[in-house]
Amino acid sequence: MDMLIAPRSTLHALQPIGQGTGQVESLTSYFCRLAHSHGMKARDLAAWTLQHFGEPIPDDYKWYRRAFAGASQESEQWSSWIAALTGIGGLDRLTLAPWRHLVSNCSLTSRIDRWCPLCLRDDKAANQPLYLRLSWDIASVTACTRHKINLASTCPHCEKSNVRHRASAVIPGYCTACGGFLGDQTTRLAEPAAIWQARSIEQMVGRPPEVDANRVLALLETLVERMAHGRITTFAETVGLSKSGVWHWFNKGGIPTLQAWLAISLCGGRGLDRLFVGDLENWVLPEIDHQLSIPLEISPRKGIRARFLDWSAIRAKLRQLLEAPEAISLAQVSKELELDQKQLYQNANAEVRAIVSRYQGHRAGSRKNKMQRLQDQVTELLQERWGAGYSGMSARDIWPLLDQDLKAIRHSFRHIEVAIAANDS
Ligand SMILES: [Zn+2]
Ligand SMILES: [Zn+2]
Helix, strand or coil: CCCCCCCCCCCCCCCCCCCCCCCCECHHHHHHHHHHHCCCCHHHHHHHHHHHCCCCCCCCCCHHHCCCCCCCHHHHHHHHHHHHHHCCCCHHHHCCHHHCCCCCCCCCECCCCCECHHHHHHHHHCCCCCCCEHHHHECCCCEECCCCEECECECCCCCCECCCCCCCCCCCCECCCCCCECCCCCCCECCHHHHHHHHHHHHHHCCCCCCCHHHHHHHHHHHHHHHHCCCHHHHHHHHCCCHHHHHHHHHCCCCCCHHHHHHHHHHHCCCHHHHCCCCCCCCCCCCCCCCCCCCCCCCCCCCCCCCCCCHHHHHHHHHHHHHCCCCCCHHHHHHHHCCCHHHHHHHCHHHHHHHHHHHHHHHHHHCCCHHHHHHHHHHHHHHHHHHCCCCCCCHHHHHHHCCHHHHCCCCHHHHHHHHHHHHHC
8 A cells, every 4th residue: 555654854843933924934933943943053954954965065154145035046956955955845934935926126125134123022922933034134114013013123132233044043033142032122113104014015925926927917917907908007106117018017127126016906906816816806005195105116217306305304393393382283383384194104104103192182171072072083083094105095995993982972963074174174
């Protein structure tokens, strides 16, 4: 009788952490933990692996120069070598290699090592192995979606950067220069757009793509068809990309960068995870605001901005207003500075939120009436929406989201419309 016997693996069959979720471990992290579980240095394990597969080892061999977690062929090669040695399958999903045919490698991974200190602290508190998330290596991810803070890149103890895994021996979560715990710090609150972007990418890494290399062009064609009636120029304008860039996909075999995919996802109102499995069923385009809050490649054809705004000066002014004895509303601020509230939200988010929350506190103390709460809730809902890069919402969209007693106000739709108009002015 034929029996399939699982062969003993050469290396410890260590389980990767977070597979199939947005918190999936990176191959770099897995490799470091694997080496550690064998009482080996990461460098020695890498050299041994190369030797095992008959590859040359340079004299000044630095294992971490290898692109472990990226979308290169090398990432794919290493994941299959390590899979062969450990008997653990699917290790390519700890890298970006499965997305190689969909996402351009250009500026895909971060040059600087980053991490969320609070995630490391949570791992430690839960007595779980500390590990590095794949998303932290992706350049477009700058924030942690769980803790809503920016990722860190310098050691809180010695203040050095690139100390996460660039050494011969590595213990994930500890500085390679001074040995200090990398979770001993906190960073600034992240902007809503950065959280949206990080969440989109987490959804992407949690689900392997199903659109294969032969269907990428068809997917792009469908998107241009549905979002711009097949017109490349309109599509490029809609998503804020250069026309030549989009043309390149269709005529020269180019593929979009991750930032371009994010712009498409934002404008199309469809998550990257769903785009990459080709799920375009029941897809309704949202109302689109052309002023995106995520940074895109600058198009050389783009005209000069009509008005130059010095945002560091504006933010300083906003901080001054925060110190003023009277709490001031965002509508007043917007009027005084002659700036759109959406613009303020997108460029001076932390200051604006502080102004809004101070004003709301002030209102709650002085006049607790329903109409004011209605106004505040409408404002808050609109601002969340703008923060994510969208345009406004209708009274019909807002009504179900209000507090129960506010929904019951007579002529509530009319009052919501008034509140929307006040925000638009
Ligand atoms: Zn975190
Ligand atoms: Zn350090």
